[in-house]
């Protein structure tokens with residue numbers, strides 16, 4: 675077994691030898707990964723992420739900061755670390771985490787993201803404690819720069835998909851990925867994704883049942899593969915789609931939809 679420091683405990687992340695395989699797919703893009711050490715104890719370093727990507731045949735990962743201590747104004751310190759890693763690792767796609775409490779800093783982070791070739795921004799209204807109204811000024815600049823928005827959604831306050839509906843409507847050319855598909859509000863997320871061609875769903879950390887429900891109701895065309903490592907296991911998240919979808923449709927989720935959204 676290969677081990678790496680990842681998850682909550684040292685060496686909690688194991689890859690059984692039977693799972694180690696070379697590329698099964700043309701491409702797998704993981705739309706949701708964190709690097710760093712969270713205040714909640716979860717952590718992931720670069721070597722363990724690269725090891726997992728190699729082991730499970732993931733070609734590219736969209737990477738952004740975790741909920742770390744001293745992130746700097748609007749995550750400036752941690753976004754800069756992501757920028758340094760992305761520069762060295764062509765299989766990582768940069769994504770800047772933004773905190774709209776400091777708008778001036780958030781605008782600066784969008785500028786930096788564009789300068790560094792990042793393709794996305796991440797908004798986490800639950801852990802960074804903001805609502806759609808506070809984030810409103812950011813969207814014009816995000817849209818003008820063709821960045822995609824990865825939005826944490828869930829049943830928690832400020833995270834209901836419908837609270838953000840206004841932005842999906844007024845920025846039809848900007849792609850939005852609803853991370854965790856609204857959790858307990860997955861039915862609401864499905865309806866919104868079906869009605870808006872620029873809204874996609876990420877099923878990371880969701881149960882097998884909910885993932886199946888989303889694929890059935892919204893369709894594989896509206897779902898992007900996302901692991902949310904270190905909060906889930908890359909192999910486990912890949913398996914859900916291998917069990918749920920025929921091979922031809924797996925490609926939509928593993929790469930085709932993401933390539934379009936990331937304008938690759």
Ligand SMILES: [Zn+2]
Pocket residue numbers: 706708902905
């Ligand atoms: Zn996450």
